[in-house]
Amino acid sequence: MQSLVLGPQRIVCLTEETTEWLYLLGQEQRIVGISGYTVRPRRAREEKPKVSAFLSAKIDKILALQPDCVFGFSDLQADIASLLIKAGVQVTVFNQRSVDEIFSMLYQVAAMVGQAEQGLERLQAMRAELQAIQHKAAGFKRRPKVFFEEWDEPHISGIRWVSELLGMAGGDDMFPELAVQSLGKDRIIADPQTIIDRAPDIIIGSWCGKKFRPEKVAARPGWQHVPAVRNGQLFEIKSADILQPGPAALTDGVAQMHRIISQWVDQYA
Template sequence: MSLTPGPQRIVCLTEETTEWLYLLGQEHRIVGISGYTVRPRRAREEKPKVSAFLNAKIDRILALQPDSVFGFSDLQADIAAELIRAGVQVTVFNQRSVEEICSMLYQVAAVVGCTGEGLAWIDATRRQLDGIRAAVQALQAQGRRRPRVFFEEWDEPHISGIRWVSELLGIAGGDDVFPELAAMPLGKDRIIADGAEIVRRNPDIVIGSWCGKKFRAEKVAARTGWEAVNAVRNGQLFEIKSADILQPGPAALTDGVAQMHRIVIDWMQRHG
């Protein structure tokens, strides 16, 4: 008798592993998810919600008798430690770049016996990213310049985009106006204390993704001194939902980068 490889009862403490397991057709293995999960939407209807991001219902997770728990980053270290002490196998990924996201996807696919399917999806996604790069290069060859972009992950205080966002923005055709902060893995290290520095860097486009809070373009435009910013003067203030770009998994590599690319390409086509 053949055995199905890998864990059979998985709890996903963040959205990206849930979405990935659904894409692999392995959603039957999931017994619990994060309450912040919106991709895929049907997961919210089908799976028990057992965690937020910084905290989790440990008793409820243990009652589900998971044989594996997937988490993300040092921010979930305390949850992981408590589950490990209770005898649960926990894998915490810490992907911060596009390549690290692909590595995480490969590892999860391998764990559930879907290495081939996982590699095929990753390869197809890489080709799509290459196509986006090529479209940008074609416009640059016509003399179109790349826009300077401020990606705002939070508004009060201002927090700029994390590494995978900055990398995907570059692929999409924009230049991050705070590239030196993108390498900082923690949000507190990407805080821009002086909002006047954003004005000085004068982005052509502002993209907001306020970690689940609705982006308010009118609030951005009303900031002191921002009337001089190109993005405000030209009405180039946009929102990308955090579920589409701030989860380091399939969404960012597909919908997130595609949305940034549409914004950037539209700007490039209208500017020399």
């Protein structure tokens, strides 16, 4: 009797996190197209056709790949999803914004490709590592105030999962009231004086794929008195490591934040 093969066999991933996760699950053979922004794992760029940016996609190229499922992310890809649905393609669009929602999305993807058990084991290991980081951070004598800058012109503060991971890593997000806003335009800090007044101890930049320039931050008018600038506490975490709501943020991203904060605690707390 022929074995029953369940779940999508020809998947297009419009964002990076589902690609990385499918590779981690050993299911990369199911992927037939990826985002042009994909960098994790590096070999995906060499092995898979690049069919989309973030806000745009090559619909004809996607259809030519004959996908039986397309994975997308958020309302920002609604127009792409609509065109594909009208062409008869199954589209699953996730909208994870918090750490718990990231875990939920990853489990759903694992289940869809018949890897629920393996997925659960990997997610439990990630959760355990997060708890270990939180346990270490609980022993800090003082928690630094952290400004996470997602974009520089205008200033945009970190999204919810970044804010939550900062807290787990041992720091306090300086703009928690903005973190709950899912759209970047709603996290704009119009008056830079607000940032100066809140006096961050650490500034972490992740400028959505553009290289972070600490010297530009230090040269901003009035910022010379900000503790983070005065003490040289300006750091970059690559957007691929923290701004994609998937495995990268839960592992490498939070680990980098914890190292930065731990070093600050050792020096200034």
